[in-house]
Amino acid sequence: xxxxxxxxxxxxxxxxxxxxxxxxxxxxxxxxxxxxxxxxxxxxxxxxxxxxxxxxxxxxxxxxxxxxxxxxxxxxxxxxxxxxxxxxxxxxxxxxxxxxxxxxxxxxxxxxxxxxxxxxxxxxxxxxxxxxxxxxxxxxxxxxxxxxxxxxxxxxxxxxxxxxxxxxxxxxxxxxxxxxxxxxxxxxxxxxxxxxxxxxxxxxxxxxxxxxxxxxxxxxxxxxxxxxxxxxxxxxxxxxxxxxxxxxxxxxxxxxxxxxxxxxxx
Ligand SMILES: Cc1cc2nc3c(=O)[nH]c(=O)nc-3n(C[C@H](O)[C@H](O)[C@H](O)COP(=O)(O)O)c2cc1C
Ligand code: SF4
Ligand code: SF4
Numbered sequence: 296x297x298x299x300x301x302x303x304x305x306x307x308x309x310x311x312x313x314x315x316x317x318x319x320x321x322x323x324x325x326x327x328x329x330x331x332x333x334x335x336x337x338x339x340x341x342x343x344x345x346x347x348x349x350x351x352x353x354x355x356x357x358x359x360x361x362x363x364x365x366x367x368x369x370x371x372x373x374x375x376x377x378x379x380x381x382x383x384x385x386x387x388x389x390x391x392x393x394x395x396x397x398x399x400x401x402x403x404x405x406x407x408x409x410x411x412x413x414x415x416x417x418x419x420x421x422x423x424x425x426x427x428x429x430x431x432x433x434x435x436x437x438x439x440x441x442x443x444x445x446x447x448x449x450x451x452x453x454x455x456x457x458x459x460x461x462x463x464x465x466x467x468x469x470x471x472x473x474x475x476x477x478x479x480x481x482x483x484x485x486x487x488x489x490x491x492x493x494x495x496x497x498x499x500x501x502x503x504x505x506x507x508x509x510x511x512x513x514x515x516x517x518x519x520x521x522x523x524x525x526x527x528x529x530x531x532x533x534x535x536x537x538x539x540x541x542x543x544x545x546x547x548x549x550x551x552x553x554x555x556x557x558x559x560x561x
């Protein structure tokens with residue numbers, strides 16, 4: 296099985312490509328939150344976890360899912376693949392510790408650099424289209440190699456994107472990031488631009504938006520928002536803003552046509 300979470304589609308693409316190549320079943324993490332996760336393994340079945348990096352850590356929903364696992368994973372090859380815009384810090388170490396708490400050992404881990412989705416701070420924006428294409432193309436090449444490793448059950452850590460100061464980024468800044476910046480309080484809609492299409496509510500992976508056709512979005516503000524920015528990026532009118540941080544920022548979500556070369560050569 297391949298358990299995955301994705302906000303703007305990068306990780307979904309990677310997980311789907313892996314599922315096609317391995318024949319392993321996809322499990323969408325948000326559908327399994329709030330209850331113990333029990334699973335009947337086939338003999339020799341692999342366990343994969345795919346998720347984006349959020350604040351140099353695994354996203355909160357992924358960590359919550361791990362805490363719910365009730366698996367007897369002893370003889371199963373287990374791997375993690377994270378996608379990030381730039382650097383991953385100690386994301387995989389944190390994930391490995393979470394798994395260890397459930398008695399699961401990580402055999403392999405991989406990182407992929409993909410287009411940037413975080414736009415919530417003044418110096419952060421999406422990639423320009425040239426960088427976007429370049430990242431997608433490189434990600435497809437890297438994923439081809441990782442797929443072979445996974446098919447051959449290699450025990451490797453292919454993490455070329457740890458970056459500088461991983462401990463400070465993941466343990467210190469990551470902690471502040473989660474506490475202060477994972478909140479939907481700054482989200483608001485520009486009524487003059489909103490066409491009440493309902494897309495934002497539809498794409499939210501955790502159903503944190505009241506809305507739908509003929510309604511403007513209303514964020515629930517109850518602590519479930521992951522700040523994945525799927526709502527912001529998918530709005531066809533750029534009507535969603537995150538405080539004043541997104542005023543002149545771009546939008547991005549994974550699109551097979553824009554990333555035409557992103558088919559791994561497997
Ligand atoms: C809340 C949030 C935090 C992020 N933090 C990081 C980060 O620490 N390092 C990084 O390189 N990219 C970071 N990113 C970018 C994403 O990891 C990257 O764009 C990822 O591929 C998005 O995957 P998705 O499309 O499956 O959601 C962040 C994105 C979001 C939304
Ligand atoms: S996606 Fe944009 S235009 Fe459509 S309802 Fe949401 S805010 Fe309004
Ligand atoms: S409200 Fe927007 S940012 Fe928050 S989880 Fe839903 S789609 Fe992601």
